[in-house]
Amino acid sequence: MANRNNIVIVFDFDKTIIDVDSDNWVVDELGFTELFNQLLPTMPWNSLMNRMMKELHDQGKTIEEIKQVLRRIPIHPRVIPAIKSAHALGCELRIVSDANTLFIETIIEHLGIREFFSEINTNPGLVDEQGRLIVSPYHDFTKSSHGCSRCPPNMCKGLIIERIQASLTKEGRKTKMIYLGDGAGDYCPSLGLKAEDYMMPRKNFPVWDLISQNPMLVKATVRDWTDGEDMERILMEIINEIMSLEEEEDQDKMLSSENCKISVGIVHEPMVPLALQVPLNLVK
DSSP states (O other), rough: OOOOOOOEEEEOTTTSSSOOOOHHHHHHHTOOOOHHHHHHHGHHHHHHHHHHHHHHHHTTTTTTHHHHHHOOOOOOTTTTHHHHHHTTOOOEEEEEEEHHHHHHHHHHHOOOOOOOEEEEEOOEEEEEESEEEEEEOSTTTTTTOOOOOSSSOOOOOOHHHHHHHHHHHHHHOOOOOEEEEEEEGGHHHHHHHOSEEEEBBTSSHHHHHHHHHOOOGGEEEEOBOHHHHHHHHHHHHHHHHHHHHHHHHHHHHHHHHHHHHHHHHHOTTTTHHHHSSSGGGGGG
16 A cells, blocks of 8 residues: 655645735735835845734724735635645645745635644734734745746745755655745746656646746656646646556565565475466456
8 A cells, every 4th residue: 555644735825725925815805015016126025924924003994904805815725625625635735835834824714724734934923902904925035045047036936845854754754745835936946846746836826837948857757737626636646646656666575575586486395386386367
């Protein structure tokens, strides 16, 4: 039987698990789009979101109002069943996102899927004593650079994937990774995937465009998807492919082991007819 937990699935969050960008959703729903657009050219996105949370607080918007907005965020109806099915099949699920902890935790708790994720990698979102949400960078670029020119200053998802890969290796786990994403920030991690891994870019979104420019740069098998229904179907196909291959490998090992035993039997029992000792389907 295929070894459970040998498949690690990494999900981006915005426009992958949910159907919109959670940052834009909160800003738009609470009526701060104009100010957001004015400030957008002046600072990095992560810094801008922290500034917008200050503006929301100054205008009397509460954390509970922000959470209420987040709880009605749109999600494709097949995404939750896809996540539950993958978990039920023994896959380990993680999130790597440029959103923030408060937004993601609020949404996945509301959707009833928090328990299915073993790890969430995102920008810290903590509420201070005044009741204001402070959004900090995952990588504090005010102290040092993460050194990746492809990624925004606050987060290199490629480095996060490297860390996950290293920790899995340290644990002695031989895993295959499936990565799902849509944005330009998901391109860097796709370049770090191995040949036995799978990359699932959302079709006609920035990461798909970047991969399409030079597909040979991505070692992993690339399977694109368009919506939640497509995601569920393709994800299940990949999981079944991997599990089938593992089962075949396990069977091959068992057959090899049986061949070894038969060989020993031949040495010790030379009078037994060889034709009966080695079944045809085991002859290589």
